[in-house]
Amino acid sequence: MQETRIQIEPLSSICVQKDDIEARCYNIDFANIPEVWQMPLQPAMQPKKLSRIALAIATFTLFLASAAAQSGKAHPWMNTSLSPDERASMVVKEMTLDEKISLLHGTGMRGLSPMSPLAIQANGGAGYVVGIQRLGIPGIQMSDAAYGVRSSGENGRYSTALPSDVAGAASWDLDAAYEYGALIGRELRAQGFNMSLGGGTNLTREPRNGRTFEYLGEDPILAGKMVGSVMKGLQAQHVLGDIKHYALNDQESGRNAVNITIDKRAARESDLLAFEIGLQETEIAGVMCSYNRVNGDYACENKYLLTDLLKKDWNFKGFVLSDWGGTHSSEKASAAGLDHEEPGEIFYGDELKKAVESGKVPVAEIDDHVHRILRAMFATGVIDDPPQKSVVDVMGGFEVAQKIAEQSTVLLKNEHSQLPLDASKIHSIAVIGPHADVGMISGGGSAQVDPPGGNAIMPPGKGQTRWLEKIWFPTSPLKSIRAKAPGANVQFNSGADPAAAAALAKSADVAVVFAYQWESEGMDLDSLSLPENQDELIAKVAAANPHTVVVLESGTAVTMPWVDQVSAILEAWYAGSRGSDAVANILFGDVNPSAKLPMTFPKSIADLPHTTVVQPPKESVPNYMQRDVWKQIATGLAPFPVTYNEGVKVGYKWYDAENKPVLFPFGYGLSYTTYTYSNLKVTAGKEPLVTFTVTNTGNRAGAEVAEVYASLPAAAAEPPKRLVGWSKVKLNAGESKEVSVKVDQKYLSIFNVEQNGWQLLPGDYGFMVGGSSQNLPLKTSVSLK
Ligand code: BGC
Secondary structure, X not given: OOEEEEEOOOOOEEEEEEOOOEEEEEEOOHHHOOHHHHOOOOHHHOOEEOOHHHHHHHHXXXXXXXXXXHOHHHOHHHOOOOOHHHHHHHHHHHOOHHHHHHHOEOOOOOOOOOOOHHHHHOOOOOEEEOOEHHHOEOOEEEEEOOOOOOOOOOOOOOOOOOOOHHHHHXXXXXXXXXXXXXXXXXXXXXXXXXXXXXXXXXXXXOOOEOOHHHOOOOOHHHHHHHHHHHHHHHHOOOOEOEEEEEOOOOOOOOXXXXXXXXXXHHHHHOXXXXXXXXXXXXXXXEEEEOOOEEXXXXXXXXXXXXXXXXXXXXXXXXXXEXXXXXXXXXXXXXXXXXXXXXXXXXXXOHHHHHXXXXXXXXXXXXXXXXXXXHHHHHXXXXXXXXXXXXXXXXXXXXXXXXXHHHHHOEEEEEHHHOOOOOOOOOOEEEXXXXXXXXXXXXXXXXXXXXXXOOOOOOOOOOOXXXXXXXXXXXXXXXXXXXXXXXXXXXXXXXXXXXXXXXXXXXXXXXXXXXEEOOOEOOOEOOOOXXXXXXXXXXXXXXXXXXXXXXXXXXXXXXXXXXXXXXXEEEEOOOOOOOHHHHHHHHHOOOOOOOOOOOOOXXXXXHHOXXXXXXXXXXXXXXXXXXXXHHHHHHHOOOOEEEEOOOOOOOOHHXXXXXOOOEEEOOOOOEOOOOEEEEEEEEEOXXXXXXXXXXXXOOOOOEEEEEEEEEEOOHHHOOOOOEEEEEEEEEEOOOOEEEEEEEOOHHHHOEEEOOOOEEEOOOEEEEXXXXXXXXXXXXXXXXXXX
């Protein structure tokens, strides 16, 4: 591709022309030249001198051309009564090869690829794809948006932090998931983005994975349904959605090199099923392939994953984009089904063009990649209704974040009804824990949302968010608790000195310890223990005060050597912008908890399927200190093996099958009221219908996640049970409701590798219903064929 940078004297502006695709001039502040401009120019990019008059003429001509092009007549694909496929095909027919190639890659990112000067039009997001002005196709502005829009700090904007994704899954509430996505979609648009890079769908099979907080738990049906709802809400705002990291990207250690070995049946029944269900729930624009290798091939050039499964079996109509630096070839990747390289154009720029010109990559293959991108843009509405920058609805965001936090905080223990606290009877409360006076912790990495005012534990004005630093949101447990108990003496101790904290706890009616465990992309946890000596702190406080409540701020399971010593435990996860108010509402009973664990909390890491996270050898780790680190990643780091020999036994299925007692099981969570289950009936059929009654037997209103599990005939050789459906039921005190859950036949099937399809084995199926995977009072069995 011919790319020309034109330099004008004096050095105050630069014009860039990339073939006939786009030509723009920019005013540059040369006192602050970004590093991108300091990279050596390719020969084709050497500055040329042009007279101002020639430039003015060129600019005016371009303006006229683009004005003409913008009229409906010139762009028949702007007819919204045509289908997205028809519209995309019409555009593809008009495109030059250069224009096609330009849609198939991003414009670069420092560290991960060379930068194109065109990146200057990016909106401060993780990715930018140049649009085709001539044809009225806008650029794609991508932002990470796992639990809110990323990088708002460095862009001088504001974003709401929702509770982390794993928290969202703990709500088991599909409407809440829709709201989750809708809020992210609205804030992306307000900030000028038209594509989200959220939608983490990997199963939390390895709880020490530093990105567990970005995912939706350990069950494929829960994760798939929840991500489907998040994407429905997001794409309804006319933003391209994406789900990631496809697939089996379950550890950060050596993520660019690791080769995951897993058998087909286990893969299809676990992680891949979560993606399959998510994609079935709604038409999602993008699937981001992951960094790792799967059964020998990189995920982003894995024909089985990208073409055979995703595009053929699942009939995925959107486009596959690589994780940032996850592309490793042009020909092989293109043939395998990778549609788009991010963040730059190492393989999908000139190299891909040359491969097309020499006949190594058929034009039809390129057309398919382009068609998929355009189709997704038409289908999602980003062309018909492009984002308009506006002011984010901060107050509206707070409301949604708080509501979801209230629905996702899990009550794990409540001995002698310690909770809710009665503010009218309590005279003194000790609030204990690192930074519980100022804030609550958030999840890091590319998911990081920036708190307003910066990191709450830094001095004012010094609160930038930095990679691999713990970021605390200014949502203060101490303030929220004081507001709930205005008549009580509420004192704070950081817990740095456990003895001093215990002395304060001893003097108070109740002690509430806020304990944290931090996670981020780019790291894994060594263990599931709380850091900073917090286990000792909790044990000492609990020994000093029998009314000790622990509030956990974690992104994954934690081990609790003090579990029997404390009277109540709340799992608040990374609770988002309004976390402390949500927690206080639960502590004082304004909200009745209704969340359930989306992942098992084991007793010890010795009980996990893998006792350690396999660490990469030196040659499998990129050296980020080197300027050309991207070359090492792109050309490939030495593979090292991780074998998922647990097979289909992922999450609770492992503990069930191996008879390992757990600390808190999958699907578990208490309420301030109680529920009973009765009248189970299962009507056999193509989609068996499970009907039962749930009664609220306590004296306050609540919402119960009623869970349905099934056991398969012995011939299936499956773990003892699997989740096949659920319903979150709202019940007033004393109220009963009949609940019906229709079970998709696939959820009762095994994956038959020889037949390459789902198979329902004829035989007796057990159906079990109740409030957690280990509390299933209703049981029956039916014969299915
Ligand atoms: C992460 C992705 C993210 C991308 C862009 C990668 O390092 O794995 O999840 O979307 O960066 O920031």
